[in-house]
Amino acid sequence: MLARAAAKVFQTLVVLIIVSIASFSLLKLAPGDPVVIMLGTEYSQESYDELRAQLGLDRPVAVQYLRWLGDFVTGDWGNSYVAKTDIFSFVVQEALPVTLTLTACAILLAIAVGVPLGVISAVRKDSGWDVGIAALALTGTAFPSFFLGIVLIWFFAVKVGFFPVMGFVPPWEDFWSGMLHLVLPAATLSTFFIGMIVRVTRAAMVEVLAQPYITAAIARGEPRRRVIWVHGFRNILMPLVTVIGLQLGAILQGAVLTETVFSLPGLGQMLTGAVLGREYVLVQAGVMLTATLFILVNLAVDLSYPFLDPRLRAR
């Protein structure tokens, strides 16, 4: 079990290095000379060479990469060309918490709604409920989230006037106002994921409910509810956790769109702004951060398997 975990961690490290090389190349491939961009239109050859040497751009590419990686890991991400603010504090301390809060709320909401619907579907397989829930799941998965966000704004904020339309209030500063601001974005972001969770839960639960240990639990006098939610649910945790890990990328990309719809100052807004403002360092930071998050969460999912299924533990 330890050997498997070690191999998995090594694989993850290699993937992280490949991603970092790709992110680094993004900067190299980006059009325009960063030195020129930083100096503006009027500059002398000396000041150009000086800044170039200062940025280390006269060194070999491999050295530049290693220097960049070292800086990245230690949190020295440089200053924004345009805004001249520290990128690390901007991205990690301001944008990332917003995105993570939104993502976490959406995942929790999706689990809270999707799992019960999936279980109902499985228990009442082939009934009207099952067909109806399957239709909802398909619509939820296929519906474009950014349009759904606009529909929700139109309905709840404009027609009903119930929810605040836009903006972000950190829940750690004002919990209730923060949550109220998060209701519509989280609902928007979770919709497609609810569909995914319903499908996975249903498929796994249908399989589990046909197992002899379910019949055996009923034969021991355990009530139906307990049989489903204790004996059944414990056995579908693995596919459920797996789908959360695998779909994290899709959730993060949904978050980018949702943030734009609801004007939340998260990674998504930062990324879009960076592309429009040609701030390649910011784009690169966003790419690195998303990929690292995805890779680490999936490593965690993989390492959690032995805890979810005792059969995968060492004998």
Added chain:
Amino acid sequence: MTDVLLSVEGLTVHRGARRILDDVSFSLGRGETLALVGESGAGKSTIAAALMGLLAGQARVEGTAAFDEAPDLLSLPEKAWNRLRGRRLAMIFQDAGAALNPCYTVGSQLTTVLRRQLSLGRAEARARAIALLESVGLNDAAARMSAYPHQLSGGMQQRVMVAIALACDPDLLFADEPTSALDVTIQAQIVRLILDQTKQKGASCIFVLHDLALASQSCDRIVVLYAGQVMEAGPSETVLRDPRHPYTRLLKSCVIEIGTSELDPPPGSVPGYDDLPAGCRFASRCPRALPRCRTDKPRLEEVAGRSLACWNPEEAA
């Protein structure tokens, strides 16, 4: 049979359009052991499942089954079933490896039954569980409590199943081919264990069996099934020493000729449940079949100390 514990009358089960059990009747006394015998697909396991209330939602169950003071098990609501199951009715399954939840330890599955059915406290349930595991012959029982099912051998898993089934001293135990997933060497041990334990606790037991010799040795009564119908039923000695139904005789001769105790299907095969004859379901394979056998269904009648459903029974041997 003075003290009747279970009396099944006209048990009929439909799965879709198929009548997989047809008018099955038998009874069982307190402390008695009964064997349900027949080829695979004869409906033996369905009887056990129906009497445990496990067919809800999958099949239509008709008939009555009086159990102790309950006039009819088959018409009980779900809640009432859950008071009987695990406590007064218990079941041991074919493949213990699959019938134990892989995600919970042996101890937790065992103590859950004890705490739920007997309202024991945590420590009390644990002590009782360890004692149970010891009584079914698991060495190092305290340590086994924290083992997961996959960490045990097949024989040990079945011992755990027996412990769980007998945890609350049930009145009636169903053992659904409890040894078919085990090595031959262990099979006898498990059967002996189940018989010893039920005798010791004064429980009745219904064995679903493949093995005619085992049935005759270990069970007081026997019910011979063919394609969902009872062919012959009675005290196992009477029935097997002097079978009157051609099917029972065929089964017995197979055992003797082939020399194994396993039931090998006699010539021909069990008819599909989709196109069954209106009369006796064995008629198409019966060496003594009369024309009326195919059209009129023989009813179970008392003949020479057993129940027999046949228009043209064998003569006394």
Added chain:
Amino acid sequence: MMDAAPPAVVPTRRPRTRRSLFLRRPFFTLALIVALGFVLCAAFAPLIAPYNPTLQSIEAMMVPPGGEHVLGTDSYGQDILSRIIYGARYALVIAFFAILIGATGGLVLGTAAGLTTGKVEWVLMRLIDSILALPSLILAIAVIAILGQGVDKVVIAVGISMIGPFSRTVRADVLQVSSQLFVEAAGLMSISRLTVIRRHILPNIAFPLAVQITVRVSEAILVSSSLSFLGIGVTPPTPDWGLMIAEGRGFVSFAPWMSGMPGMALALLLIALAIVGDGIREEFDPKMRGGQ
């Protein structure tokens, strides 16, 4: 919405007497008709559209639906129905070429990963893992950052973002095919590697690849319209649905049709494609791969 659950065991070859696919799956048929309707709109846009999609008019700004402009007009006075019809053209053309790039890239990378062994395979697998670590939209954003905006750039960005998912499924198919006896036998008969790939492996993964392509059209449309919605995809005044939804976002309180009409068109097409994709997968994919 969907047919009753698929039979547990899907026979690989169905008897001829089975009812036609279209009768057995009414929702699939309906969805297919809707999707084909969009294709027709795209193909014959100039004939169907009542107005020039980029014709601006100061007199007819933000006209509500009904009357002369069936679906209303936007803040520039452009006819929304015409823009939606032309938008179908952009959506489908972008998706088509993006898929071409993604499927080709995935075919190369996936076949390579599927046929190699040992260290080379390990490295290729990590490479695929790395591509998959980036959600398609984020990867597309990164490519747009380098290339800039425009229809051609969106095609390339979306295409590159689809290489990862395609290579993973292609690899799985190649592994399955190459494990089958006849490829091993061909290997034993010392036929050259390239011949094995061309004669035995490619024909056998062509069909599953075609299924994947149909299933992933909706993904390509979603990512490309997302880019436009973020304002970094195609540039105005191109009639792109994502762009139209974004433009209408600010007017949602008093001109909801500006976002609503193109949004409904996009949602309708994506849902129809999802139903078609599900049907195709259930009918033709023996492994019944999950959502992804």
